[in-house]
Amino acid sequence: MKTYRKELWFETRTRRAFINITPKVEECLAESGIREGLCLVSAMHITASVFINDDESGLHRDFEAWLEKLAPEKPYSQYAHNGAEDNADAHLKRSVMGREVVAAVSDGRLDFGPWEQIFYGEFDGRRRKRVLVKIIGE
Amino acid sequence: MKTYRKELWFETRTRRAFINITPKVEECLAESGIREGLCLVSAMHITASVFINDDESGLHRDFEAWLEKLAPEKPYSQYAHNGAEDNADAHLKRSVMGREVVAAVSDGRLDFGPWEQIFYGEFDGRRRKRVLVKIIGE
């Protein structure tokens, strides 16, 4: 069995952002030399997500508006977690979108449908944060 | 290490549907010959889900009503993604229900609690769509 590990770093200029990280994960996979197995991509921070969806800017605006409706950022005082921090909404938003993705690796490639793209979802940005890529297989 | 891969195809007659795919995944597992490992079951389309819950028709009606409340299909114009397409709500619903399930394989079986059943959740059906089953182990 082979294993591979890499951290990807991000620092967004806005509080919230969606970044397509598929090419970076594909680079990891090529570097790993693994041709059959599973690839875990997970947010190492609890106010960020890794998820799979469409790379379409209208949809990303819909996600932003929808998550703000389900778990609004403001007023900060509505959340018990806020005080020293102001990011309770980011913890909730990340819960909706998910922490991690597990992708199949088949024949040396991410085994995806035609529109599947991996995104880093940032909900409390403007600082350096990490995503873990762990691949196991052979 | 052994690996196994299969695609399951679906075409629902309605826009939304829940289909119990546990027997199909069990067939895959038997075919794989794998007795210890992990089994990934993932939607290859970004307007569909794979999730684990109860096979109870009342609950499925509750899921339908609840997802329509969280992310209503109509009016289509409420979503920036819609225009050429009308399925923005399906992308959001799938985000709530999840893309994938990772199940343990122990002693040649899906290692499940008594009520765990795997479902394909279709949110934009009436066309052929796929689920990937990838099993690794030995």
Add this chain to the structure above:
Amino acid sequence: MKTYRKELWFETRTRRAFINITPKVEECLAESGIREGLCLVSAMHITASVFINDDESGLHRDFEAWLEKLAPEKPYSQYAHNGAEDNADAHLKRSVMGREVVAAVSDGRLDFGPWEQIFYGEFDGRRRKRVLVKIIGE
């Protein structure tokens, strides 16, 4: 390839509760002797979750209030699933928070960011329920 399996049992005194199970999963990992691989932690019941977030009591109160807003427990009659049972809301809450976590195992440890902690999320407690830990690797 090595594999390891263990069930963790819980019985909460309240209907809903969040329990930090990170130390228990770390014990499992030590017991397994696995140093590189993947660790699946999943709820074996469909009214409970396993998820990763912050061990902060204010945030847990926020989760409780937020989930009650998204999928209220009462009135029980609002859900088709209820009748013989009264736990439809628990099925919905668990869908938001997720069934399972897949963690990377690197150098014999859970490969986590600084604040990642694994929680058992109970939404229909006051009875004995289980979590499965399955680790594969070498």
